[in-house]
Amino acid sequence: MSQNKPNAVQTTGHVWDGDLQEYNNPLPNWWTIAFYITIVFSIVYWFIFPAWPVGHGFTTGFDKITYVNDKGETKTSHWNTRALLMKEMNEHAEQQKPYYDKLMAEPYDKIAKDQDLLNFVASAGKTLFGDNCAACHQSGGGGKVGYFPNLTDDDWLYGGSYDKIQETITNGRHGYMPPFAEVLNDTQITDLANYVLSLSGEPHDAAKAAAGNQLFHSDTAACFYCHGADAHGRQVIGSANLTDKIWLWANVPAAQSAEDKVAAVKKVIEGGLNKGVMPTWGGRLKPEQIKLLTVYVHDTLGGGK
Ligand code: HEC
Ligand code: HEC
Missing domain, CATH: 1.10.760.10 (Cytochrome c-like domain)
Incomplete structure (x- = not known):
């Protein structure tokens, strides 16, 4: 028995099991057209760009990119993002070239x-x-x-x-500074640390600093060989200027108390420096x-x- 009512959706006319029917709901035209366009688009795309795997390779497409590689050789390859990046970098370098030329000249x-x-x-x-x-x-x-x-x-x-x-x-x-832990005793190293701190106006013990001053300029500690008699450092070997408030290795600015500052400098003198690469x-x-x-x-x- 047909279920068709007036104004209801059309059926295809097929009937199974006596009353099982198939509605006929065609897709809207705009949808179908868009669908066919995407198919045409993808086929065109397959011809232009790398697309399908074939064996161990793939179809490379007709589109080509020409670029200059790191060695200065001009290369042409099928379209790929790496070559595209190279080409963009070439263009970038081209824009920068007049400036670099001027810089070198x-x-x-x-x-x-x-x-x-x-x-x-x-x-x-x-x-x-x-x-x-x-x-x-x-x-x-x-x-x-x-x-x-x-x-x-x-x-x-x-x-x-x-x-x-x-x-x-x-x-x-x-930069290299030898360790002094084996060469000098703890009192000597403490004296030296106080002297070093005195050079940049940090809190220090005046008596210990005076003893440190002696040691610094003596052949026992021989600090002055590298840091100079005025402790300004020697730039040929990169020995630090010890008279300014700028510290690279001994973290004096971060130290809270006077003892911590002495400890920070002592650590450098004891252990030496070899990590500044x-x-x-x-x-x-x-x-x-x-x-x-x-x-x-x-x-x-x-x-x-
Ligand atoms: C792996 C870490 C590292 C990298 C990367 C690095 N540097 Fe350095 N640089 C250092 C260290 C450590 C020192 C101090 C060396 C010493 O104490 O003897 C230093 C020292 C310097 C100095 C000397 C500073 C002075 O007071 O005389 C300059 C200038 C410098 N670097 C510039 C550069 C530039 C420019 C670059 C990038 C091209 C660079 N560095 C990359 C670690 C680095
Ligand atoms: C063989 C040369 C040499 C001798 C000797 C030497 N130093 Fe140094 N010292 C250096 C160099 C080089 C640096 C910097 C290392 C770097 O930047 O990598 C340095 C760094 C330092 C620093 C760290 C400064 C900072 O900015 O944190 C202190 C403190 C210091 N020396 C104290 C001394 C004292 C005190 C003595 C004597 C006991 C001494 N040095 C002996 C070469 C030497």
Whole structure:
């Protein structure tokens, strides 16, 4: 018996089991057309871009990308995101090239007066510094007491001139101070620590500092060999200036009490220093990148001398 009522949905006319019927609900036209368009689109797409796996490879598509690789060779390959990235980086490098050319051509004192070039250094240097240096020196170049020197202040282990900074970045640095725990006794080391603290106006015991002064300039402790008779440090070996308020290894600023300050300095004298390793960038960065970073450290971070 037919269930069809007037105005009800049409059936296909098939009937099973006497009364089981199939409604005829065609999809709206817009939907069907859109569906066919997606099929046509995908077929076109398969021809242009990499699409189907075939054996151990895949269909690469007709589209090609031409780019210059790291070795300076021009390569053409089928479309892929890696090649696309290379191409975008080529275009980026193309935009930066006139600035890099100028940077390489001009001496540091001229660069320092060229605001346009300094703006470029500030923006390109931020990325370069972020990628290579910030992991240690922190993104603003502020460093970390006990680990990495602050590059924004006026205090330089190895010198803050353009030439010295460039030399540091190119060749790396490795500061070394021998441990004195075996050489000197605890009283002597305490005296030396008090003397070192007195040099930068930190709280100290005057009598102990006087004894430390003697030792510092004696052949027994021989601190003056490396730090200089005036304790200003020697930049050829990166021995710290002990007369300023800037500390890299002995965390004096964080110490709460006078005893803690003495203890922080004693720890450095007893154990020596061998962990200050600045990596070598000469082989890893291009000369123009090193020059850019030198200007970035000197002028953008602003600690340069
Ligand atoms: C693995 C950590 C590390 C990275 C990465 C690093 N540095 Fe250093 N850098 C150091 C350490 C540690 C020292 C101090 C060396 C010492 O005490 O002898 C230093 C020292 C320096 C100095 C000398 C500071 C002074 O007072 O004379 C400069 C300039 C410098 N780094 C710049 C850079 C630049 C630019 C980069 C990025 C290309 C960079 N560093 C990447 C760890 C690092
Ligand atoms: C062989 C050379 C050498 C001798 C000798 C030496 N030092 Fe040093 N000292 C250094 C160097 C180099 C550094 C910096 C290490 C670095 O940055 O990696 C340093 C760092 C220090 C610091 C840390 C400063 C800071 O900013 O935290 C103190 C304190 C210090 N020396 C005190 C002494 C005293 C006191 C003596 C004598 C007992 C002495 N040193 C003997 C080479 C020496």
